[in-house]
Amino acid sequence: MTGSRKKSVLIIGGGAVGAIAALNLEVGGLTSVTLVLRSNFNAVNEHGFDIKSCDHGRVNSWKPSIVRNSIPDIAKESLPPYDYIVLCTKNIPGIPPTVVDLVTPALPKANSHTTLVLLQNGLHIYTPFLETHPQTLVLSGISMIGSEEISPGQIIQNEGDRLIIGAFPNPNIDSPTSAALEFVSIYQNGGKTDCKLGEDVLHDRWRKLVYNACLNPICAILGLDTGRLRLAADGEVIEKLVRPAMQEIVDAARANGVVLDEDVVQKMIDVDPLQSYLSPSMLADVKKGNLIEYENLLGGPLREGRKAGVKMPTIEMLYYMAKGIQWRTMEARGMVDIPPQNV
Amino acid sequence: MTGSRKKSVLIIGGGAVGAIAALNLEVGGLTSVTLVLRSNFNAVNEHGFDIKSCDHGRVNSWKPSIVRNSIPDIAKESLPPYDYIVLCTKNIPGIPPTVVDLVTPALPKANSHTTLVLLQNGLHIYTPFLETHPQTLVLSGISMIGSEEISPGQIIQNEGDRLIIGAFPNPNIDSPTSAALEFVSIYQNGGKTDCKLGEDVLHDRWRKLVYNACLNPICAILGLDTGRLRLAADGEVIEKLVRPAMQEIVDAARANGVVLDEDVVQKMIDVDPLQSYLSPSMLADVKKGNLIEYENLLGGPLREGRKAGVKMPTIEMLYYMAKGIQWRTMEARGMVDIPPQNV
The missing domain is CATH 1.10.1040.10 (N-(1-d-carboxylethyl)-l-norvaline Dehydrogenase; domain 2)
Known part of the structure; x- marks a missing residue:
């Protein structure tokens, strides 16, 4: 533990991308990760992840600080707000729940504390949040990782975790780039990945x-x-x-x-x-x-x-x-x- | 048996298309069919075909007059020339044997007796024969049948055997249409199918x-x-x-x-x-x-x-x-x- 409080990070989705993000953030030592799993919850909860990673080597029976099988409802569960929520689920329009539905219970009302990181594909995936959560800073995460979950909890990462973080445009936020830079610094604190700021999200x-x-x-x-x-x-x-x-x-x-x-x-x-x-x-x-x-x-x-x-x-x-x-x-x-x- | 000699027909390929052609020709009563099989030879040789056909009803343990697992070499085996050879195999250029290689052993040298029927797909599939067998009449057979071999020798025909027969162009042949008409008449003699002459093969x-x-x-x-x-x-x-x-x-x-x-x-x-x-x-x-x-x-x-x-x-x-x-x-x-x- 350093003198400053660890950042609390909620990662939603612990497949091939989310699990490596969780591992890397905890290896970095500046965060405490809560990971929400769905299809692989039982396997990971009982045995942890087995990860073979070009960045982190072999990691067996590993779990982040907290593993859950549901998205925290911070009001009902009286939880403090997270510093970051990283969304690593698939993003499939037309198939409920929407990304907004997923994240909302874990955000404070009228949120301006929690920063959202969309580690998902697509061009304009932030726009739904502009309407529903106009004061929430939304960061773009673009991962070029090569990683595959070959069976529940068994992950092979063959290509390095190269992550580009940037801020989606939002007229209500003053200095989005500083928050993006903070996330970059905690993500690369372990020295294992190539995470950098992207100036131009689009x-x-x-x-x-x-x-x-x-x-x-x-x-x-x-x-x-x-x-x-x-x-x-x-x-x-x-x-x-x-x-x-x-x-x-x-x-x-x-x-x-x-x-x-x-x-x-x-x-x-x-x-x-x-x-x-x-x-x-x-x-x-x-x-x-x-x-x-x-x-x-x-x-x-x-x-x-x-x-x-x-x-x-x-x-x-x-x-x-x-x-x-x-x-x-x-x-x-x-x-x-x-x-x-x-x- | 009618008074006139039955026509001898060699069918090469007894999958979903060839088997129904063999059945239909023998049901018509004017031909004696030799059917060359490959992958399903053992199944058919032992148990015959089981056919569920919209044209012919249920036909169990059925075999044509002769079933073989090799193409007849009529010179070596001292066989009389066939009246018709019907080619029902796949036609895949670049993968040997070629269609010419397949048929040649079953044709007389300098053939003008045996009529070849290509019951295969494609536009100009007759052209190789113009060079190697210029005196051989080659007919086009276009089948719109719906038929599937669900396991070796088990055939389900869901859509009627609609066959269009025509003569491919050949400057060395005098009256190709009469041979085409003869084949149509023997093919539809059983009254079960819709076989007709097509005036324009292309x-x-x-x-x-x-x-x-x-x-x-x-x-x-x-x-x-x-x-x-x-x-x-x-x-x-x-x-x-x-x-x-x-x-x-x-x-x-x-x-x-x-x-x-x-x-x-x-x-x-x-x-x-x-x-x-x-x-x-x-x-x-x-x-x-x-x-x-x-x-x-x-x-x-x-x-x-x-x-x-x-x-x-x-x-x-x-x-x-x-x-x-x-x-x-x-x-x-x-x-x-x-x-x-x-x-």
């Missing part, structure tokens, strides 16, 4: 979509991991599908005032090492029978690009294919009905 | 591609059967993927001098009844771990369309997606090597 979010709207859904649709995608059809899947899709995202970003580096397409194609066989989030979700975040990863940039007059035929096709795959998963989960066979 | 083949280059691969890529495809995402998969792809085939056909009926797109969307949950050939193949016929079904029309200056963005994307899926199957079958993981 730029950083479009940049990540170059990967997430293209390589990620194509892996999911074709059932190929990152290494296999690069090998498939002697590279033609990359050249004829991934590269054109990425270029459409670059074009849509530019039409929205965001100029990405010229080499961003090639960099994103090469970002996963050859001979590393990783499942990007959508492929991992499809394999596990989970819903995919196609609205935020494909629908968002498609709509922004279209509004700005950009043609995005590849992204549009990926969007509707992802919709078809989502529907297949929804049937498997009993969320849609199929009329009986009529032979 | 028209009929483009027409079938409206289904086979669009609905068929989209089902395979998304893992959705025909009924689910129509339900998926409240019809958006049909409207945003299937219909645009079909229109591109219609446009490519027109640019190649083939004018399809105006309502062909809607007709093909509606061809499988609602509440029938069928796996088109590519989906059935993917599910069984078989290679798919994407070169003939997608590559062929894509190349013809491009040559004629037609933009086919949807078909092109489906083509490369099908290539990616083919590569996944090839890995599963040990046909491509994956370098070891390098963490």
